[in-house]
Amino acid sequence: MPLSTPARIVSELASRGYNAEPAAVTRLAGAPESETALERALETMPDDALKLTVDHVDSVLDRSESRAAATSTPGQDAETGASAVTSATEPEDPSVSTGTEPPNSPDVGDGVPVETKGSRDVDISKRAIEVANDMTGDSTGTGEYNDFVQVFRDRYEKLASKLRGRVNHRPTDAIENMAGGSEAALIGMVSDIRSTASGHWLVELEDTNGTFPCLVMKDRPIADLVQQLLLDEVIAVDGTLADDSGILFVDSLHFPDIPRTHSPSTADRPVQAALISDVHVGSQEFMEDAWHRFTDWLHTPEAEHVEYLLIAGDMVEGVGIYPEQDKELDIIDIYEQYEQFSEYLKEVPGDMEIRMIPGNHDAVRLAEPQPGFDEELRDIMSVHDASVHSNPALVTVEGVTILMYHGVSLDEVIAELPDEEASYEEPHKAMYQLLKKRHVAPQYGGHTRLAPEDRDYLVMEEVPDVFHTGHVHKLGWGKYHNVLALNSGCWQAQTEFQKSVNIDPDSGYAPILDLDTLDMTVRKFT
Template identity: 35%
Template sequence: MRCLEAEDIVKELEEKGFLISPRTLKLILNAENPREVADKLIEQADGFVIDVAELESLEKTKVESKKEVIVEKTLFHAIAKDIEADIKLIEKEVQTGEGTVEDFVQYFRNRYEKISAMLRKRAVPITRLLDVREKSNGKVRVIGMLSEKRLTKNGHVFIRLEDLVTSINALVPANNRELIAKAERLMLDEVAAFDGRMSNGLFIINEIIEPDIESMRTVKTIDDDIIFAMLSDLHIGSKLFMKDNFGHMLNWLKGRVGSEKDKQIASRVKYITIAGDICDGIGIYPGQENELEITDIYKQYEVLEQYLVEEIPEYIHVVLIPGNHDAVRNADPQPKLPKELVPRLYEAENVHLLGSPGWAELHGFKLLLYHGTSLADFVSQLPHVTFEKPELFMEEALKKRHVHPYFGGKPVIPQNEDIMVIEETPDIFHTGEAHHNAYCVYRGTVCISSGTWQETTEYQTKQGHKATPAILPIFEAKTGRIKSIHFDREFSVEVVK
């Protein structure tokens, strides 16, 4: 019986990050109620060192020596601490557009110019839409922005294409099944190239070419054995924010919990990226106040500051962007969190703020961080994308070279430069919003949807969404592998490839 109890106590102390010597254990077991003594020791521990004086203060213990240290500090050597951070933030200006007609025209013009420049690199001559009517014989390639797309009753896909000067009507014939499937994956307001020929005033499409990212790439790796950890959708302030699980993750990060193998992983974490919905906000949806534990927006961000400044070791650098729940404008592109809201984050040398979408170069890896507000638009327009498969949303955004192409869905504020165009090919693309963990590698780009730290809300249940909370994705820079660490099951730390 005693043996079992001893085993239990040792296991519990180890899980909580304490190491215990056989002698100390013996002292605890000699007490009238060993379980109670162990619990009180854990409760009263200051850090990981407990002096025997504390034992003495507990009633019913039989301890003689006053100098003996009974619980020793765990040995945690953070490998990432010895590796210098290498951070380049690429800040793009988020403007407050007036919403005038000129703003819209300039915004779409800029998008068209940026993406058509990518499509023009393919060494195939481009015909302007204005000239296409005259080229009745022979195949031509045009570039256009989709202003209309619908399925006709005969099963063709009708598309209206626009460029900077004019527009034309185009058709994907019903008998070309493969191309119909491709056309189904086109979104309104995206820019793509189309091969085809004019016939009776209609441009008959026989190939669709999306700008896409470079092919023939493999996942980037480096010699430094560091780890990127990805967070999103914490929803601090919500009653459903899983603070215990989150706290356990932070303890793991500090090397206080988990097996030696788990701690070894924690010791290599050099960067944490956070893809928005960091706080729950207030007044985001009707009845939200009933689901809030912290109803003051400033207090929500104070809690965030405590976590990031006090709980995350300084050698770990954090890059964060906002989401639609955060206290910045609820329209893409979103500016970074303002200084008035998070002064401590601006002071902290290891915390870096960007807007959404945001770009950063960390240890040579080009990162695209985007909350994922446009996910609902992709889901409503593209049959194969769902909230449970956010990796397909990421793949489509990369193909379209735009994180939020559709203008008539989730709010967008137009500005002179369309900073939501994916101008460079990212090595890592990190999003949130889906509350669903998902990973894929698309043409060498590591795509990570980092789930959530909020339990499934009533609203999500009604929408048929099931969250995958408290699972931390990590990317190993040396091996190029993506793993996920579970903090969802009874606080177990489990590595899944």
């Protein structure tokens, strides 16, 4: 079987103790019979040589072409010497659902990947991609009090607009002047949740005019919904005022939510996207072999329709992210980590469209929304013209709207809500909660750092067709009101820190999304 890709050639050379000039690898990858050419090049290398040069490869290929031209016969191709009618079968790389393992990939060792070119029959003129909600370069927040007021007002107005059709909303100051026993409805931001001595729930809601207490009785069916609430999210309630008009007894509670009638868009042709996250290059536990298997697979006919690669953050391991991280680093300089990630990205087919957002391990501010990389990092990350957008970003790929968010707030959702509503074992269920709240990080002042901007970039104004996150290193997916929610796992084996906090990662998986049907196949490369 031909080696077919520069990555495979570099791997084979490294396994035999050789290095090579990048141009030599490129020439071998482009040879009609790359495996035979490599063998001939190694056989004819001087005994004391450890590096394969482009001049040596050119001399081997020139001799091979001369022999092929001299010996070609009718029924054979004069360029390759192969039979004019041939058939070949490639071993299928099974999906994770089969429980079987992919073919082994040789170790790369110290070989340096060469940036691959467009090696597949892909018509890039059919591609269409748009990005919205990217705040890179547009940050306005200064941390002043008024900035925080502005971003919370914007959140309230955007989410209240999703709720006004469900209840007959009255501002808090108007409700205060209503007669006792009146029916009333309120849209507000959750400012406090506490239980009473009798076990009922007291939820205080705030709008732009003030605050008002709302009581949810423990024996009402909606009492379970209170346990799904987070501070600072926007909800609507309706019910009956107490006799003194000092409290609202809640009969129903509404979230902004995704409409049950949402009909997702699909692409007009058979095309696929690989959705991955949390590569963590620079960690001692980065799964190099699994990555090589993945990129090798992308060059196979089986992956010919995979034209997009979407990476939801944490391209590198970073520095100083958690206690004693330095003991688990393979590369201790953050810029060298990105340089190495770029080397690995070279193995991806050059005709793929690559879009990325940062995560909490990347070299941007921790507070969300996170802008894309600065110019220095963008220069390092220029392989295949990959684009880096802010976290979160709304990426529309051939009509399919994909909300990409790294997912730091999932930790908070899982910590605050009951296990049946959100857990690390089923991360997509925590994502359902964010879809229900129409906000990727509703709670301010907790684990998730939030930055004030001129508007709230974290609100889900538009209903996505796909919601793609990472961060928690667990694989999980499902549909909520016809929105596909996916957490894509990671490319890092369990670290000592993860052991200490009982995280068992799902590593080496690549979810492949059919954009024309929104069906998904998860492939395993470990």
